């Protein structure tokens with residue numbers, strides 16, 4: 452029995468066993484990327500994703516992430532993807548361009564390909580804010596990737 456009598460509600464599934472997950476990391480703020488990546492992979496492993504079912508690709512910065520994701524999505528090899536990186540206002544005069552374009556591109560990849568993409572591109576005022584947020588964001592993205600990979604096959608039947 453669900454919360455609503457007589458109405459089926461799909462529960463979030465967080466079993467990562469057997470899921471193939473691709474991760475793209477921007478190297479522009481490398482320390483933040485490493486922090487995001489370590490918490491993300493630790494959470495994926497904790498939830499049952501095999502190391503041999505993960506592939507990590509690094510790219511120069513957030514603007515290169517959507518194309519790498521799209522190529523992975525189109526390969527058919529992945530159940531879900533994760534984008535990790537940091538756009539820090541203190542370091543760029545075109546903060547808005549980089550953050551907006553990467554977010555737009557990431558959203559476009561998942562809608563165009565049907566492969567879910569968890570967006571872990573931090574957008575912050577400075578390094579300190581990014582450091583504070585990176586562990587939680589990496590974890591959140593791991594869970595979002597697993598949950599969406601489990602949910603999509605159950606929708607639209």
Ligand code: INI
Nearest residue numbers: 477479511512513514537538539542543
């Ligand atoms: N890329 C980032 O990932 N984060 C940033 O903060 C950033 N800044 O500050 O400019 C950034 N720029 C590089 C960009 O993503 C591309 O790699 C570059 O423009 C080459 O295409």
